[in-house]
Amino acid sequence: MQDFLQQLPKVELHLHIEGTLEPELMFKLASRNGITLPYATVDEVRDAYRFDDLPGFLALYFQGMDVLRTSQDFHDLAMTYFMRAHEEGVVHLDMHFDPQAHLQRGVTLEAVMQGLLSARQEAEQSLDLTVGVIMAFLRDRPADEALAVLEQASPFWSQLDAVGLDSAENGNPPGEFASVFSRAAELGLARVAHAGEEGPADYIIEALDMLGVERVDHGVRCLEDETLVKRLSDEQTVLTVCPLSNVSLGVVKELGDHPLPAMLDAGLNVTISSDDPAYFGGGMLANHQACFEAFGWDEATFYQLTRNAIEAGFMSRDRRADLLDRLERLANE
Numbered sequence: 033m034q035d036f037l038q039q040l041p042k043v044e045l046h047l048h049i050e051g052t053l054e055p056e057l058m059f060k061l062a063s064r065n066g067i068t069l070p071y072a073t074v075d076e077v078r079d080a081y082r083f084d085d086l087p088g089f090l091a092l093y094f095q096g097m098d099v100l101r102t103s104q105d106f107h108d109l110a111m112t113y114f115m116r117a118h119e120e121g122v123v124h125l126d127m128h129f130d131p132q133a134h135l136q137r138g139v140t141l142e143a144v145m146q147g148l149l150s151a152r153q154e155a156e157q158s159l160d161l162t163v164g165v166i167m168a169f170l171r172d173r174p175a176d177e178a179l180a181v182l183e184q185a186s187p188f189w190s191q192l193d194a195v196g197l198d199s200a201e202n203g204n205p206p207g208e209f210a211s212v213f214s215r216a217a218e219l220g221l222a223r224v225a226h227a228g229e230e231g232p233a234d235y236i237i238e239a240l241d242m243l244g245v246e247r248v249d250h251g252v253r254c255l256e257d258e259t260l261v262k263r264l265s266d267e268q269t270v271l272t273v274c275p276l277s278n279v280s281l282g283v284v285k286e287l288g289d290h291p292l293p294a295m296l297d298a299g300l301n302v303t304i305s306s307d308d309p310a311y312f313g314g315g316m317l318a319n320h321q322a323c324f325e326a327f328g329w330d331e332a333t334f335y336q337l338t339r340n341a342i343e344a345g346f347m348s349r350d351r352r353a354d355l356l357d358r359l360e361r362l363a364n365e
């Protein structure tokens with residue numbers, strides 16, 4: 033199964049590029065930028081990566097990204113993950129990034145964008161990997177600020193595929209960002225949002241009705257609302273489920289308790305992603321392998337999940353046709 037999962041042309045729809053920052057690169061960037069870290073060794077960092085819920089994780093996530101200062105740092109961050117993803121057999125990924133978390137620290141939007149976009153170009157030229165870009169807004173910050181950042185990003189609009197919504201979910205309902213998302217729609221950007229991870233099923237409904245999202249990030253708590261499950265299944269709304277993330281953040285106790293099998297039984301359009309691979313115990317391969325071990329899925333199930341992701345990724349029509357073709361040829365071998 034390991035060889036099969038490696039070969040599968042995987043597509044990752046839910047990835048925070050800042051969540052790919054491994055301790056080794058954190059040290060390298062800290063030293064390059066003259067920053068003293070509160071840790072002496074890589075092992076100490078890994079040891080400190082202890083959290084059991086979303087707020088606990090977010091504190092470390094925002095602290096870790098402080099080493100990212102220059103466009104070269106963003107380029108190196110993204111390129112390091114792109115190479116790893118490529119080695120794991122990922123052929124396309126859609127990356128979220130959090131501009132507000134960098135602007136707040138005095139890093140310019142230009143530095144962030146130039147670094148990420150040049151890495152995307154390099155990946156598309158030198159690796160068999162295409163990359164979609166999702167500008168995410170922090171839901172625990174004011175909607176006005178998000179709108180201002182979206183406007184500030186005007187030189188880069190043509191390079192963005194979508195807007196997203198992330199950070200602390202509870203108490204920060206999606207509806208507050210309706211004006212930001214309607215502006216994004218006006219600009220021709222696709223829309224996605226985290227909903228139903230630690231927050232209730234109602235937040236998924238709000239994201240659909242008030243933000244007009246075409247994909248829901250996580251969405252696992254939809255099962256608490258039968259009517260919603262029927263709607264998601266009828267409309268085949270894509271859910272970007274992150275199994276190891278859900279275990280790390282205590283959304284489920286262990287993978288064996290995860291609602292993924294029930295979601296598939298309910299006919300939902302499920303896909304598999306890693307979310308923040310540096311923090312949650314692995315990338316795409318580890319997530320697929322863990323699902324195989326927990327649920328015993330056969331090859332047909334993994335083909336279907338991959339087909340779902342290829343259909344939904346932010347990529348050109350030609351690229352989609354090529355990846356679907358590749359998948360079908362593999363399935364018929």
Ligand code: HPA
Binds near residue numbers: 277308
């Ligand atoms: O898993 C997540 N949930 C919400 N916000 C995030 N920002 C990075 N990762 C996450």
Ligand SMILES: [Zn+2]
Binds near residue numbers: 047048198226249307
């Ligand atoms: Zn996420």
